[in-house]
Amino acid sequence: MHPIILASASPRRQDLLTMLGLEFKVIASSFEERAKLDPAAPPAEQVVTTARGKAEEVFRLTASVPETADSLVIGADTIVVLDGEVLGKPADQAEARRMLKTLSGRWHQVFTGLALLHREKTLTAYEMTRVHFRPLTDREIDAYLRTGEPMDKAGAYGIQGLGAIFVDRIEGCFYNVMGLPVPRLALLLKEYGINLPEVKTLVGTGD
């Protein structure tokens, strides 16, 4: 099995790969995320381009070293999109407050792009999840900001954390919002011969 390298500093992404029972190393990518992006490009293209950029930067390091030349490098990128506006990680509290106010009481989309780079094959994909926030009061937003949770997350919220109290509807993959579309990633990993444990259906197998 190819050694897996996660090109991400995101603790959520590390948690999700661990949840899948995968062994992997982490080499964070310092790829300049948004600098080179065409802001008019479709969100799916933006997250795939950025995920690929993150993975490529790490792949260049690992591919040139014999011990890691057979590695499979995984890059990911998550953005929140509302009315066509991309909400990345907030620059400061003021921007986080503005993001949460615009998300309040409305549907938005979360896109995560994936890039899997191996010397023999590169695969990319993206997933989109629709998330609805109930209306938020300014007091709730300020209290949430004081927790610090918004600051390292696209759209200034963490659905897997306290941000869960804002979400009253979701359509699509939950883990995609958190930063890794797990079902889609499992399908891509099969293309590299990495088959996550077969989950036997308990009904009707008899064993």
Ligand SMILES: Cc1cn([C@H]2C[C@H](O)[C@@H](COP(=O)(O)OP(=O)(O)OP(=O)(O)O)O2)c(=O)[nH]c1=O
């Ligand atoms: C919407 C949402 C985003 N996020 C996180 C996932 C990502 O870590 C972050 C989006 O920023 P990213 O740029 O995708 O990732 P990152 O900077 O955290 O890590 P790296 O670039 O090294 O891979 O927002 C949540 O944890 N929960 C959520 O509900």
